Amino acid sequence: MTKHFIVIGNPIAHSKSPEIHTQFAAQAGLEISYQRQYCPDDAASFTAVIEAFFQGGGVGANVTVPFKQVAYECCAARGGLSEHAKVAGAVNTLLLNNALLKNGTPIAEAIYGDNTDGQGLVNHMTSLDWPLKGARVAIIGAGGAARGVILPLIEAGISELTLANRTLNKATNLVNELSAASETIAKQQINICSTETLSGEFDIIINATSIGLSGDTLPLSDELHSHYAYDMMYGRELPFLQHFAKRGAQTSDGYGMLIGQAALSFKRWTGHAIDVVKVTDSL
Ligand code: ATR
Numbered sequence: 001m002t003k004h005f006i007v008i009g010n011p012i013a014h015s016k017s018p019e020i021h022t023q024f025a026a027q028a029g030l031e032i033s034y035q036r037q038y039c040p041d042d043a044a045s046f047t048a049v050i051e052a053f054f055q056g057g058g059v060g061a062n063v064t065v066p067f068k069q070v071a072y073e074c075c076a077a078r079g080g081l082s083e084h085a086k087v088a089g090a091v092n093t094l095l096l097n098n099a100l101l102k103n104g105t106p107i108a109e110a111i112y113g114d115n116t117d118g119q120g121l122v123n124h125m126t127s128l129d130w131p132l133k134g135a136r137v138a139i140i141g142a143g144g145a146a147r148g149v150i151l152p153l154i155e156a157g158i159s160e161l162t163l164a165n166r167t168l169n170k171a172t173n174l175v176n177e178l179s180a181a182s183e184t185i186a187k188q189q190i191n192i193c194s195t196e197t198l199s200g201e202f203d204i205i206i207n208a209t210s211i212g213l214s215g216d217t218l219p220l221s222d223e224l225h226s227h228y229a230y231d232m233m234y235g236r237e238l239p240f241l242q243h244f245a246k247r248g249a250q251t252s253d254g255y256g257m258l259i260g261q262a263a264l265s266f267k268r269w270t271g272h273a274i275d276v277v278k279v280t281d282s283l
Contacts, residue, residue: 003030005269006037006053008046009064016283017062020262023279028272037061043070050074051108054096060269061094062262068092068115068144075113079105085115087182088148092117093265114268117145118152120261121206121232121254126156127277128252130204130228133157138226140164140195140218141208142171145232149208150178154188162191164198166209199223205249207231207240217243232257256280 007017013036021034039049046067053061063071068090075081079097091113100110125132135158139146142165154161165171171192179186196219205226211218212233220243229244234255241251256276263274 001031003032003059003270004053004057005032005034005060005062006058007034007062007064008037008039008049008067010039010041010066012036012038012064015064016258017064017262019283020259020279021266023283024263024266024272024274027274027278028266028270030270030272039067041066043073046070047074050094050111054094054111055107059095060265062265063092063094071113075111078108079110079112081112082114083182084118084148084151085113087151087178087185088115088118088144090117090144090148091115092261093268095269114265115148116261116264116268117257118149119264120259121149121230121257122152122156123260123264123276124252124256125204125228125230127256127260128250130230130250132204134159135203136160136162136201138162138164138198138202138205139208140198140206141210142167142174143208143210145210146208147174147178149206149232150190151182151185154184158204160191161188162193162198162202164193164195166195168192168194195219196221200225202226204228204230205244207233207238212236212238212240228252230254234258259283 007015015036018034025032039045071091085091093114097110097112137158163171175190199221217239229249229251231238231240232254234253245251259276259280263276
């Protein structure tokens with residue numbers, strides 16, 4: 001029987017998730033339908049759409065901009081949240097909490113949220129053979145994107161973390177909030193600085209700002225060096241990557257992270273592990 005999935009966002013027409021998941025299903029030998037779902041940008045509409053989807057027999061949904069925080073609130077009040085979703089304060093993967101359903105909880109109250117974005121980044125770096133264990137890592141940006149990757153990076157065994165941001169107190173607040181939310185993060189020493197004062201040598205530097213969308217460039221110090229540079233954005237020329245490529249770094253945009261987070265959602269929903277390298281090559 002066909003299993004039904006959606007990705008909910010606004011705008012949504014550009015989403016590549018249906019193609020990605022259709023390839024996963026072909027690889028796993030499953031029959032699925034995965035559709036783009038538009039939703040008006042308000043919490044009540046979002047809740048109505050996901051309730052109708054799951055009550056209608058839907059198996060799983062991905063959540064994209066601007067609904068990841070709304071989805072978090074929704075699941076916190078219903079079927080619960082994974083550790084990664086709790087710490088990220090955002091949900092990108094919805095499913096039903098089977099333990100609750102077995103106890104007779106109505107479907108609408110059993111909607112559960114996970115967040116696979118950060119682990120998708122870690123899995124992508126691992127598939128590129130980037131050495132995360134023991135790595136000195138710098139992240140630029142202190143918004144939602146940075147928030148989602150910090151716990152998975154620490155879990156992957158990095159040794160040092162520096163968080164840089166244009167607005168310093170946003171970085172300080174983020175570290176304080178994350179340390180309160182997770183013992184694993186509280187145990188990790190995290191250095192904080194402004195973007196232009198970020199300097200020294202790192203193994204991996206990650207751009208987690210939204211600057212790639214604006215056409216601006218980050219004020220990067222001449223004294224800043226990294227062996228590997230990753231931009232969480234994808235699909236255009238990224239000045240951040242060009243900057244580090246010129247200085248000899250290996251670089252990657254965030255397309256593989258998109259595939260990586262999707263593969264983890266797919267596994268969560270279907271139990272099938274996907275060979276992401278095969279899929280990345282063919283998309
Ligand atoms: P996201 O969810 O994509 O992380 P966000 O929460 O709005 O989006 O965060 C955007 C991040 O990009 C922030 O760290 C922001 O810096 P500030 O906290 O100082 O606003 C950073 N950012 C966006 N535009 C930038 C720019 N032109 N220069 C430097 N940093 C920028």
